[in-house]
Amino acid sequence: MRFVNRKGVYVLEQLGANVEPGAKETSAMYRCQLNNLNNQPHFELSSTKQNGYAGLEMTSKMATVQKNKEGFTPRQVKAAMEARSAMHILNAPSTKSLNYAIRSSLIKNCPITEEAINHAEAISGPDASTLKGKSTGPTPKKMYDDFFSPPEELYQHNQSITICIDHMEIENAKFLTCIDTTVRYRSCIPVQILKTDPVFEALDKTFRHYNKAGFQVKIIKCDRAFIPLTDDVLDDMGATIDPTAAGDHEPTAERNNRTLKERVRVALARLPYKVVPKVITECLKRQAAELLNVFPQKDSISSHFSPQQLIDNVNINYKSDMVAELGQY
Numbered sequence: 001m002r003f004v005n006r007k008g009v010y011v012l013e014q015l016g017a018n019v020e021p022g023a024k025e026t027s028a029m030y031r032c033q034l035n036n037l038n039n040q041p042h043f044e045l046s047s048t049k050q051n052g053y054a055g056l057e058m059t060s061k062m063a064t065v066q067k068n069k070e071g072f073t074p075r076q077v078k079a080a081m082e083a084r085s086a087m088h089i090l091n092a093p094s095t096k097s098l099n100y101a102i103r104s105s106l107i108k109n110c111p112i113t114e115e116a117i118n119h120a121e122a123i124s125g126p127d128a129s130t131l132k133g134k135s136t137g138p139t140p141k142k143m144y145d146d147f148f149s150p151p152e153e154l155y156q157h158n159q160s161i162t163i164c165i166d167h168m169e170i171e172n173a174k175f176l177t178c179i180d181t182t183v184r185y186r187s188c189i190p191v192q193i194l195k196t197d198p199v200f201e202a203l204d205k206t207f208r209h210y211n212k213a214g215f216q217v218k219i220i221k222c223d224r225a226f227i228p229l230t231d232d233v234l235d236d237m238g239a240t241i242d243p244t245a246a247g248d249h250e251p252t253a254e255r256n257n258r259t260l261k262e263r264v265r266v267a268l269a270r271l272p273y274k275v276v277p278k279v280i281t282e283c284l285k286r287q288a289a290e291l292l293n294v295f296p297q298k299d300s301i302s303s304h305f306s307p308q309q310l311i312d313n314v315n316i317n318y319k320s321d322m323v324a325e326l327g328q329y
Helices: 027-038 074-089 095-103 114-124 128-134 196-213 224-236 251-270 278-292 307-312 321-327
Strands: 002-006 009-012 042-048 052-058 160-170 173-180 186-191 216-222 240-243
Touching (some): 074 095, 074 114, 160 251, 173 251, 173 278, 186 196, 186 251, 196 224, 196 307, 216 251, 224 240, 251 278
Parallel strands (some): 160 216
Antiparallel strands (some): 002 042, 042 052, 160 173
């Protein structure tokens, strides 16, 4: 039986396993597969009538501990194994640190020598447990944030703002969407159910962004579904809810929902899946709102600064932050 290296894992490869159903395997296909297997590192396991599966043979391309022991005496091999055991007793220091400790006589009456430590590296190679415990991920690229403060004139005459809110549902995922009429900052917060308490908590998160930037939300324009929030919003947030007439919808909020839905549809169309879980839909929706805030809006108080800059007072370098967050799913 031949176990072939496939992306770092040795698997049992059977000749003809990749042939399409119903097709006959020709001698040319057999020879082609055989040549491909012979050119790769592999294990060969042979069988005997007496002992069953016996000889385990490895190709000469692969280094093994048994081969590495050749050229060392049994005493040197034993000393090397003791040196590797001593390394773990001392909480796995590096080879350089262990050699320095022995050379400096920091360990009294130590039977381990530098030669034995070097022989252990030559025979066994890097220790598997040390590699698993000490290996770290790649160093991330350094991010440079250009901090700045937008002109105060932009805030001087626009301390009080009006926001437009609405409900939205995509693929069974429910959201509270908000956009203001001054900065044109969009927010999209997922909610579990469209009830008073979850919507009030989502609205409170939106208010925090504006309060942090020095804005005060005085009026909330919405449809009549938000009328039950009138007293709570007035008492806790100091804002007044201005509902539309019966049967009407808030036009600014509806246009915001349409824009967000378009961006999410584009993202879903690019995914190689027919069905996506709810958590990905929520992430895509939040990504659509945040990335729309990166670009300046023509109806905003400034055509040079984006809503994100005006709210956060800092030029945030997005690069691939949202892509990495989406990639974990």
